Amino acid sequence: MSDWFPLWLSLRVSVIATLLASLFGVALAYLLAKWQSRFTAIVEAIFTLPIVLPPTVLGYYLLTLLGTRSTLGQGWESIFGSPLVFTQSGAVVAATVSALPFVIRAARAAISNVDARVEEAARVMGLSEFRVARVVTLPLASRGIGAGVALGFARALGDFGATVMVAGNIPGQTQTLPVAVYDAVQAGDDATARTGSLVLGAIAVVVLILVTQVFARRR
Amino acid sequence: MTTLGVDVRVAVPGFVVEASFSARGGITALSGPSGSGKSLTLAAIAGTLRPARGTIVCDDNIFADTTAGVHMRSQDRRLGMVYQHAALLDHRSPLDNVALAVRQANVAMAKETATALLERVGLGRAMSAKTRSLSGGERQRVALARALAGEPRILLLDEPFSSLDAASRDSMRSLVRSLVDERGIIALLVTHDAQDVTALADHVVVYEPGRTVSASG
Incomplete structure (x- = not known):
């Protein structure tokens, strides 16, 4: 593969997307785990949609929500001076939304599994709710959260459908590695398709080993 | 000297306990069979459980008063708690x-x-x-x-010795005794072990399933 741009773009986009998805996802998972009601079930269902929807359909929703004619899209344009869609930022949004459900679901389960008595003990000894979360709950849930973040990263790195819809397929600008593989196959460029696929496959294997061997190991 | 007054009904799904007693200085044992509601009473005092009805008052602080809708946060009650585990x-x-x-x-x-x-x-x-x-x-x-x-003004001890072997139990008992005396605080000791009561309790609150029956000492 002569052009490594798609790999670097993919890595950059998925790292930023994973950071965003982790910040937002862990905060939301904490709220979902602590305040259970019918409302939280609906919120959880909405944020799980990206797992079950066809990525192109997810991309279509995002395009509709963030496109140049939408309120959000116009808001973005008035702040940053250029549209969000068909840019690298658009790719980050698509990857973030794809990664979110993995972070939320894993973090929610891990936070719910923290021994309530240990949290109670911390409250009784005077720790504020924020400190209970920071000192007790999140550290005890860190392995489960880590597994979700790793899966989210793998999902962000591998996204094709949503990225193509929201960020397009502009070589040297928004063409991520999965999209470049598709392009290479269409163009009969076997060598590029093979290299790209091997790289993505290798990263996925490493992430899965991390998830099953490091994060899932019991304390 | 700190005083604690408890007069509450605490309910969880499938179980209700009515507890009424007061405690002043020294170690007060809450004694009775397992499942009589001793730990639930302690949870209400700790503030991790809201009583269904009644009041918990420590000196001039109202921990809980269901009629007035008062429920002080656990963090503000100045308690110390030791659990079984x-x-x-x-x-x-x-x-x-x-x-x-x-x-x-x-x-x-x-x-x-x-x-x-x-x-x-x-x-x-x-x-x-x-x-x-x-x-x-x-x-x-x-x-x-x-x-x-x-x-803390009140030390809450929820079966703190029951998971220990005999030797550590003895030394933990004397440690609790001397620390409570040193600091002049109230300790509430939940236990179903008669030996704990004999060895440590200055006052005893006796539980039957679902309610306190007597306070002595």
Whole structure:
């Protein structure tokens, strides 16, 4: 593969997307785990949609929500001076939304599994709710959260459908590695398709080993 | 001297307990068979459970008053609590576990207080050990030091000896005795072990399933 741009773009986009998805996802998972009601079930269902929807359909929703004619899209344009869609930022949004459900679901389960008595003990000894979360709950849930973040990263790195819809397929600008593989196959460029696929496959294997061997190991 | 007045009904799905007693200085044992509602009473005093009805008053602080809709947060009640299983933070050192409970924003000073407490409970050399590697008796000592770190008015002890072997149980009992006397605080000891009552209790509140029947002492 002569052009490594798609790999670097993919890595950059998925790292930023994973950071965003982790910040937002862990905060939301904490709220979902602590305040259970019918409302939280609906919120959880909405944020799980990206797992079950066809990525192109997810991309279509995002395009509709963030496109140049939408309120959000116009808001973005008035702040940053250029549209969000068909840019690298658009790719980050698509990857973030794809990664979110993995972070939320894993973090929610891990936070719910923290021994309530240990949290109670911390409250009784005077720790504020924020400190209970920071000192007790999140550290005890860190392995489960880590597994979700790793899966989210793998999902962000591998996204094709949503990225193509929201960020397009502009070589040297928004063409991520999965999209470049598709392009290479269409163009009969076997060598590029093979290299790209091997790289993505290798990263996925490493992430899965991390998830099953490091994060899932019991304390 | 601190006084605690409890007159509550505490309900959880499938179980209700009516508890009425008061405690002043020294160790008050809440004694009775398992499942009679002793720990639920303690949870209501700790503020981790809202009583269904009634009042809990400590000196001039109203912990809970269902008629007036008052429910003071656990954090504000100035309590120390030791559970049957120490409920320690295994990912932090024993020193950190205790220092976190010191009501002192300055970390160095909090650690100083925590060090003194750990030395007092006989764990001076295990301060930086891995919390997970401590024995059951050592864990309960850390839990006791942690419970005292916030300078509580009331020490709540929920079956603190029942998971210990006989030797650690004896030394933990005398440790509780001397610390409660030193600090002049109230301790409520939930236990179903008659030996705990004989060895430690200055006052006894007797539970039958679902209610307190008598207070003596």
